[in-house]
Amino acid sequence: MASAQDLQSLLRFLSQDAKVPLAQALGKVKDLQAAKLNTASDLAGADIDSLKTVFGDEKIARQVLNAAKRVSKKRKASESSGPVPPSPKKAKPLYGQPLNPAEFETSLALPEAQRDEEVLRSAVVFTNRAPLVLAFAVTLLKYTMPDQPISSRLSLAQAVTSMNSKNKAIHIGIDQGHAAEDEGWGEGQPILRIMTRDVRVMKRWGYDWEEPSTQDTLKASTQETLASSEATLVEEPISKEPALWGVDLEALKKAAAPNNATGHKASSSQLPIFTAQSARAYLMKAFETPKDPSKAAPAKKQSGSVMAAEKERNLGMVLGALELLYESWVHVLGKEDLDKRAWGWYVRVRPEVATGAAGWGGKGNVKLSDILDLRRPIQDPKREPE
Structure with a gap:
């Protein structure tokens, strides 16, 4: 036995x-x-x-x-090859992740969402399309997958954004060949449908990002395998879905290419992922304040810290407008329907850029009032229900 x-x-x-x-x-x-x-x-x-x-x-x-x-x-x-002497260096955590999951999640917090409609109505941000997709997706997941930690929502949203950019590049002729998703890379990994994209995911078994007092610490060990003294496996229903990573299929394809100098072939436990840190950093620097052509350029250039604070404030306004949009629909639409509509809402408010390759990476203005106008109309309480 x-x-x-x-x-x-x-x-x-x-x-x-x-x-x-x-x-x-x-x-x-x-x-x-x-x-x-x-x-x-x-x-x-x-x-x-x-x-x-x-x-x-x-x-x-x-x-x-x-x-x-x-x-x-x-x-x-x-x-x-014989015994390997122990390394004097401490092993690095996977994906550069701190040892304390709760601290890691805290470090990924996004700016507080600005939800003052009067402020949002007059706000305009200057950005390109990719970070706006990322903002739409990461906020959407807050409502469709609320049990996922912010690290997972950022990773999954970045997967959606990168897959969309890759397909757009192929469509307009900037990139040649086929997308990794179309060639079957990542086969065998679970799939999530997010904003029209089938995202391959990796489950983060045993990752407990909540404070110990809020969750039974024995759940993780149950997932690893537990047996009684007679070696009979304990089978218990798993009440909470594990955290997820979005798998980077293009990186997986590139790593397996014959001319890859590293010769790296990712094992099932070392699949390349979209890191939450990179997704957050992209959001934090992506939303600028439009320049007023009627005003002369300031004599003194803004400091880096001032510009970073301005972009952070703009991101907070974008997130606030998106939260108000999703909250107006979340109680009348199922999660799947909310997800399906999200892409159409993005298309209606994305910045205008030149068509084809000329518009690749181009920036434009996004009026946050346009996002607010996509909210579900509030029914007049005095009006008789139809």
């Missing part, structure tokens, strides 16, 4: 290396035990038909078999 540690290792292999969804992995562990497939080495030596019988899907079966062979090969290579 397999030990609790063996079970934990098996489930970790299935969910992290083979990228089998955790709920499915939990349901297959007992079947794998019955077939005496308790380790990655056992799975690497199995035939595809046996794995198809367990998983009921040839695609998943091959995915598990290939991952098992890859892991076993690495393990043998490591063993043959």
